[in-house]
Amino acid sequence: MNSQQPVLAPSAPTLANGKGPGMPLGLAILLVRMLEFLVVGAAGLSLLWFGSFEPDGNIAIYGRVTLIAALAFAVLAESLGSYDIEAQFSLREGWRRVILAWAMTAWFLITMGYLLKASDEVSRGWAISWFMVGGSSLLLARALATMWVRRLKNKGTFNERVAIFGAGPQGVRFAEYVLAHDRLTITLIGIFDDRKADRLPADVAGVPLLGNLSALIGMIREGMIDQVVVALPWAAERRLQDVVSRLALTPVKVRLAPDLVSFTFSRRPVVILGDVPVMTLFERPISGVSAVMKDIEDKVLASIILLLIWPILLVVALAVKLDSSGPILFRQPREGFNNQPFSCFKFRTMYHNRLEYKNITQASRDDPRITRVGRILRRTSLDELPQLFNVMMGDMSLVGPRPHAPSTRAGGRLFSDVVQSYAARHKVKPGITGWAQVCGWRGETDTEEKLVKRFEHDLYYIENWSLWLDLYILLRTVGAVLLPRNAF
Known part of the structure; x- marks a missing residue:
């Protein structure tokens, strides 16, 4: 299939009327x-x-x-x-x-x-x-x-008349794929196969079975087919070569359908490595020039914010110190990029003797561990401001999935047990704010559903990152801070 050409599948497969596409x-x-x-x-x-x-x-x-x-x-x-x-x-x-x-x-x-x-x-x-x-x-x-x-x-103006050779599982999967995607500009003429009739079904995925390879070549000679997709197992190399060598003598496009396993990764891009096409299963997100741009964004904006808010940092630090004994900053181990641990800075919001560094229990509403000043800091998210120093140190970004402690639980289960691919959040640096937070999925994850929603939003951010999305999230973060929800 030409990945750059969309396809319109017909509501019911019909034989060609002898005319090709009305307009390319x-x-x-x-x-x-x-x-x-x-x-x-x-x-x-x-x-x-x-x-x-x-x-x-x-x-x-x-x-x-x-x-x-x-x-x-x-x-x-x-x-x-x-x-x-x-x-x-x-x-x-x-x-x-x-x-x-x-x-x-x-x-x-x-x-x-x-x-x-x-x-x-x-x-x-x-x-x-x-x-x-x-x-x-x-x-x-x-x-x-x-x-x-x-x-x-x-109207089918752009449609090419396509025949499939191969009525096995591969041909079935390919026909189903075409019929299920209405953006394709293809009219499926029929399916052909050289095996004996008693080994073949009457139709494949609703597409009629029209004969063997000779019948296919005959229809090509009559100008009824524009393209042939060979849907045979790649392991059947000799049979593939025989079929392709005969089709190569005809004036139509001949393409090889993906092997069965390729349908699992049908949305993945194919690139040329030397002279060999290879499928890209996963890219490293926010890499190359994008990573440099995001790093510059983090350093520049974090520096500007620190220059503007240093009086607020001093006032908050003094309030924390006067409210209860203990350190001003709380350093908690979190998992960052590539699952690497780092110390996340926050203003201390709990009593010093009730801080938890391992087997952490998330803060809940009316949590007795939270100090008077700490309750205000949590509701206004001012306790997160020291993480700007994490950004300057390179451990965090301004925007990204929020970092969690390894022992944090949702509904009594570890995050990694609730969502098996939870570690995918660590493909980028964690952030002070993120897409999940501005969409309302912040605060305590006391149920597995809340964790799944947060995870889905984090993956959306990773897959759709742009500088504009970062700036949009930062602007929405201001609104989320002024009108807090689920923060305690």
Whole structure:
């Protein structure tokens, strides 16, 4: 299967009518590219002709700026995946990528104007209006284009007529996969197999069995099939070679279906290692440039926050010291990145003689171990502020899954016993705040359901990390602190 080409499975498999796809999907996407290129140019020039702006200089300058912007947008939109399959059929994803490309185009023009000292030659009113009108026009154009390609897709315009060779378990699994995914642009013609009729079912997953390899080649010669997917066990190397060698003489695409085990990891990307395709089962999240960006984000923001709140830290430290005897800071062992232990800093909120370092019992509402000042600190999350020093030391991030002590329990069971893949949270650094916390899953995990929900939110953050998501979580954290829930 071509992983870059979506598929529309028919409601009921039917034989081909002798006609191939009405329009290649690539041609439709090319037309969308041309439309958006023209929209950018038309938005800028129309403001000159129909707007109230008096060109500050030669009108040819505006034409050059418009052309440069249209070309820059085309390059940026392409590099950001604005014309990928998912962006063509998902309006939300398409809009997100188009607006990002348009914003980057505007930033590019501003930068070039500053560096070339040419910004004074263009009306600022025209430029601002162009950014707003151009962005709105691009959103409208993408909405219309998405409606158009969806309509063509639903009519089967992009569909290729596909035959499956192999009626065994592998062919069954492949046919079921195609029929279950309505984004594919495939019409399943039928299934073919060379084995004796008494060893074959009448149909496979509702797709008719149409004959042997000779029958398949005959239909190909009649122009009724565009693509053949060979669904034979990879271990049957000799049989595979025989079938493929005969199909290689026909003018259709011939592809090899995944082996049975590959369906388990069907969403995993395939990369080329040398000349050999290999499947990526798991990536290290937030790695490479992303890890460097997150580390810079942590250090810069933590430094700024510490410079702004040091008076608050001094007041809280004094309050803790005056309220009860014992140290100001509480250092508790927690598990961090790659399950490595570290000392997590917090303002002490419990009586010194009732602190727990092993076999820890989570704090609960009206917990007698909590001091008067500690109760206030916990409700306002001020007790977490010393973890900024953990961030500066590299043990934690500002945003990430909250670190837990190894002995913490939910419903009387260890966290790792409740969720077998709990250690997956440790694939990134723990954070002072996180997606689970701002979504309301903070505080005591007295039931297994609460732990599972927290775990699900943590995994969502790990798999969807971005700087924008971090900033969004930090902003929501301010609201969570001002309106605390489940904190005691």
